[in-house]
Amino acid sequence: MSFNLFNTILLFVSSGFLIFLSLTVIRDNLRSRLNQVTGAMLFFAGLGPLFLALGQVINLSTPVYLNFEDIPVYNLNRIWEVFFPLLLLFAWTYPEDKLRYFRYRWIKYAIFIPPFIHILVLIYYDSIVLFLKFFEAAGTSEGLSSLILKPLATIFSWLLILFSIVRTYHAEIFYFAYIFYVGLAVYNLKTSLEHLTSASLRTQASVVLRGLMLSLSILALTLIGFEFLTADYADSLFTVGIILSTLVGSVTVAYTIIRYQFLNVRLVLRQSFVYTISYSILVGTFVVLIIKSREIVEPLFGQQTEIFGYIFIVVLLLLFLPLGNWIDNLIQSIFIRNRTDYRNVLERFSRQIISVLDPKQLREIIRETMQTALLVDTVYFVMFDDSVEEYVLLPNERFSKKVILARDDHMLSAVNTLTGPEYLHTLGNYGYDVQLSRELDERNVRLILPMKEGEHLLGFLGLTDKAAGYRYTSEDFNLLRVLSNQMVTALINARLYVESIERLKLQEEVSMARQIQLELLPSAPPIFDNFKISVHSEPSRTIGGDFYDFIHLKDSRLGIVIADASGKGMPAALMIAQIQAMIRSEVNNNIPIAQMLKNINEQMTASTSPEKFVTLFYGELNPKTGEFIYSNAGHNYPVIVRADKQIEHLKTGGTVIGAIPDLEFQSASVRLGPNDLLFLFTDGLSEAQDENEVEYGEERIKNMLCEQLHHDPENLIGNLIKDVRAFDPTSPPRDDTTIIALKMNHLNR
Amino acid sequence: MKLSDRIENGIVIMEPKGKIMGGPDATLLHDKLHEYLENEHRQIVIDLSKVEWMNSTGLGILISGYTSLKNHNGALKLANVTDKIQSLLTITKLITVFDTYDSVEDAIASFSN
Numbered sequence: 130m131s132f133n134l135f136n137t138i139l140l141f142v143s144s145g146f147l148i149f150l151s152l153t154v155i156r157d158n159l160r161s162r163l164n165q166v167t168g169a170m171l172f173f174a175g176l177g178p179l180f181l182a183l184g185q186v187i188n189l190s191t192p193v194y195l196n197f198e199d200i201p202v203y204n205l206n207r208i209w210e211v212f213f214p215l216l217l218l219f220a221w222t223y224p225e226d227k228l229r230y231f232r233y234r235w236i237k238y239a240i241f242i243p244p245f246i247h248i249l250v251l252i253y254y255d256s257i258v259l260f261l262k263f264f265e266a267a268g269t270s271e272g273l274s275s276l277i278l279k280p281l282a283t284i285f286s287w288l289l290i291l292f293s294i295v296r297t298y299h300a301e302i303f304y305f306a307y308i309f310y311v312g313l314a315v316y317n318l319k320t321s322l323e324h325l326t327s328a329s330l331r332t333q334a335s336v337v338l339r340g341l342m343l344s345l346s347i348l349a350l351t352l353i354g355f356e357f358l359t360a361d362y363a364d365s366l367f368t369v370g371i372i373l374s375t376l377v378g379s380v381t382v383a384y385t386i387i388r389y390q391f392l393n394v395r396l397v398l399r400q401s402f403v404y405t406i407s408y409s410i411l412v413g414t415f416v417v418l419i420i421k422s423r424e425i426v427e428p429l430f431g432q433q434t435e436i437f438g439y440i441f442i443v444v445l446l447l448l449f450l451p452l453g454n455w456i457d458n459l460i461q462s463i464f465i466r467n468r469t470d471y472r473n474v475l476e477r478f479s480r481q482i483i484s485v486l487d488p489k490q491l492r493e494i495i496r497e498t499m500q501t502a503l504l505v506d507t508v509y510f511v512m513f514d515d516s517v518e519e520y521v522l523l524p525n526e527r528f529s530k531k532v533i534l535a536r537d538d539h540m541l542s543a544v545n546t547l548t549g550p551e552y553l554h555t556l557g558n559y560g561y562d563v564q565l566s567r568e569l570d571e572r573n574v575r576l577i578l579p580m581k582e583g584e585h586l587l588g589f590l591g592l593t594d595k596a597a598g599y600r601y602t603s604e605d606f607n608l609l610r611v612l613s614n615q616m617v618t619a620l621i622n623a624r625l626y627v628e629s630i631e632r633l634k635l636q637e638e639v640s641m642a643r644q645i646q647l648e649l650l651p652s653a654p655p656i657f658d659n660f661k662i663s664v665h666s667e668p669s670r671t672i673g674g675d676f677y678d679f680i681h682l683k684d685s686r687l688g689i690v691i692a693d694a695s696g697k698g699m700p701a702a703l704m705i706a707q708i709q710a711m712i713r714s715e716v717n718n719n720i721p722i723a724q725m726l727k728n729i730n731e732q733m734t735a736s737t738s739p740e741k742f743v744t745l746f747y748g749e750l751n752p753k754t755g756e757f758i759y760s761n762a763g764h765n766y767p768v769i770v771r772a773d774k775q776i777e778h779l780k781t782g783g784t785v786i787g788a789i790p791d792l793e794f795q796s797a798s799v800r801l802g803p804n805d806l807l808f809l810f811t812d813g814l815s816e817a818q819d820e821n822e823v824e825y826g827e828e829r830i831k832n833m834l835c836e837q838l839h840h841d842p843e844n845l846i847g848n849l850i851k852d853v854r855a856f857d858p859t860s861p862p863r864d865d866t867t868i869i870a871l872k873m874n875h876l877n878r
Numbered sequence: 879m880k881l882s883d884r885i886e887n888g889i890v891i892m893e894p895k896g897k898i899m900g901g902p903d904a905t906l907l908h909d910k911l912h913e914y915l916e917n918e919h920r921q922i923v924i925d926l927s928k929v930e931w932m933n934s935t936g937l938g939i940l941i942s943g944y945t946s947l948k949n950h951n952g953a954l955k956l957a958n959v960t961d962k963i964q965s966l967l968t969i970t971k972l973i974t975v976f977d978t979y980d981s982v983e984d985a986i987a988s989f990s991n
Binding site: 740761764783 | 900908934935937938939941942944945946969970971972974975
C-alpha cells in the first residue's frame, strides 16, 4: 500500500515535471521547430506516467477490482505512445534541422500512423470484429448478393484473423516498432554527431545520444523480459519498463536542454511553479464560481431566473481565456522581460542614433539598448581605430585596459567571415594562445555581433550572457541582426560627419584667415597730388602671409609697409595682425626706423616660435622733398627705377623679424625725383613659374618695369600682371602676390 | 626632401636633399635637429649642397635650429650653400646670421677653432 502510494506520487511528479517542461520549452520560442518538437515529445512522455498514476489512484480508491483493459475507451491512454514518433522527429530536428533536406516530406507524418492504429485497434476491436463477422455470415447465405459477397467474405475472414493476431500480440508488434523508432533516432543522432564541428554542441548531443541509448536498452530488455517471464511478473514489469525507458529518454533530453544551451534551470522551475500556482488558482476560482453560481445569481435575480445562472456560467467561461492571457502576460513581464516589443526597441534605437554623431555617445546608446532591451549583462566593443590602424578592444567599466589586436589574429579573421550574430563557440576552439580568444574568454563573451559595411568589418560587439542567464532566442538573433545594420549606418554617418566637420573647420580657418588679412589691408591706396600709388594684392588658395599698409604720419609724410610672414593660414594671418599693431603703435613714438624695427623684433621674438618670422620693408616718404628713409628686414629688395631707367635696390636694414633676438637694424635714405618709380613686391611675383618650373625672376620684372615706365602705376601693374599671368596662368597664384608701385609726378616745394 | 645624417668626431652632419618646402618631410628635418639637440649634440653642420630650393618654412627650420643651438651654447653651421640658397640668404640677410662654409670639412674644422 505504502509502496503503491510512493510509486503513484513518483509517477505524478515525474509526469508533472515533464509536462511543465514541455510547456516551458514551447513557450520559450513558439516558432522554432526544435522547441515545438521537443515540447510535444516531453508532453507525451509526461502523459505516460500520468495515466499510469491515475490508474493506480482509481485502483486504490475503488474497492471493487476493475479490469480496465476490458473497457475499450481506457485504451485512449495509449496516446502517450505518440512519444516515439516524436522522438524520431526530434532526432531529425536536433542538433540540426535535417527535415529540410528530406526528399519525401510525408515521412514525417507517416511515422505517426502506428500509434494511432494501435489505439484504434484496441478501442474498436469489438466493432470491427462484429462488422467483419457480419459480412462473413452474409457470404455463406445463398442469393444474388452472395456472388459479390463471397470473395469479399474470404478477404474479410483473413482480415479477421489478422486483427485477432494484432489484438493478441499488439504489445509485441507495436513495441518492437517503437524500438525500431528509438533505434533509428539513435542512429540519426549518431550520424549527425559526427558532422558537428562545434565543441559544446558535440558534448550536448552526445549526452542526448547516451540517454537515448540507455532508454533503448531498457526498452529492449523489457520486451525480452516480457517474453520469457511468467505472466504475473510480466505485466507489471512491462509497464514499469516502458515508463522507465520513456522517462530516461525524455529526462536526458530535458537535462541537456537545461544544462547546455536552451534554458536556465532555475528559470524553468520558477516559471513552471508560478504558472502552476496561478493557473490552479484561476481554475479553482472558476470551478468554485460555477458550482456556487446558483447561490451568487439567486440573490440578484430571484429564484425563478434559472436562465441567469447559465448566462453567468457562459460569461465566466468567456472570461476564462482573456483572464488566462492576462495572467500569462503578467508572468512573462515578471520573468521574461526580454519579450518587449522588438519593434519598439528598433524604433527607439533608430530615433536615438539618428541624431548622434559622436562615436563614443553612439557606443553608449548601443550598450544601453543591449542592456535594457536584451538584458545583456555586459557589452564589449571591438572597433577599428584609425589612429593605430588596428582593431582595438575598447575598455569599459570592468576592464579598463584598451587592447590593441594583432592584424593577423586567427580569431579576428574568423569573425571577419561572419555575416550575422553568432555564438562564440561556433567559431571554433582557438585556445589561450590566440589573443582575441583569450581576451574574450576572460570577459565571458558569449555572442559575437559583427558590424560590416559590405565586406569591410567596422568592428564587432562581444555580448556576455544575459543578466539573469536567459538564453538568446531566435527573436533576439533577428533583433541583433537588424540592430547591427542600424549600427553600421550610424557609425558610417558619424565618420562622414567627423570628416565633414574637419573639412568645414579647415575651410572656416582659411576663410577667417582671409578675412583677417583682408580687414588688415587698406581698402584703397591713399591719394596724393604729387605722386600716385597703385596696389595689386592677390591671395593664394592657401592664404600666405602677405601684408601691406599705408600710414599717414606727421608733416604729411607717408609710411609704407610691405611684409611677408612665413608659413600659411591662420598662424601667418595672426602674425601679420600682430606686426601691423606694433608698427602702428611704434611709428607714433617718433623714433628712428632702425630702432623701431629692433623694438618690433624683440617683441615678436619673445612671442613667437623661432621658425616663424616675417620679412618686412618699412619706408617713410616725404612728399615735399622726395626723401625716402627705409629699412629692409630680410624682404625682397624693392626697386627704384629712375626716370633714366637706372635701377637701384633698397637693401639696407637687417635680417628677418621675429626669429632671432638682439638684432641691430640699419636704415638708409634715398631721394625720389620726378617720374622715378618705387616698386615693392613679395616673392609671389618673382617666384611665379612656367610649366618647366622656370621662375619669372627679378630680371624679367626689371625689364618689364623699364619697358612700362612711361605708364602710370595702375597701368604699369596691370601690364606687368598680364605678362606674369601669360608666363604662369595658375589662378589663384601659387603664393600670395602683392605689388606696390609709386610714381612721383613732381615734388611739392 | 630626403635626409641623411651622420656623426663625425662628435659633430653632426645633416644632408638634406631636394626642396625644403614645408609639409611632413620638412618637419623631419626640424624634428631630427631637435632630437640631436636633446641628445646633447650641440655642434651641427647642415650640408646644403643637394638642396635645390627652400621656402620660408625651410628658412624657419634653419633659423629655429640656429637659435635653439645657440641658446644651448652650441652652433649650427651651413656648408656648401648653392647659389640659389645663397641669394635667398643674402636677400633675407640671414647670411649675416649663419656661419657658412664652402665645404663640410671647413665647417667641421671651424668648431675646433
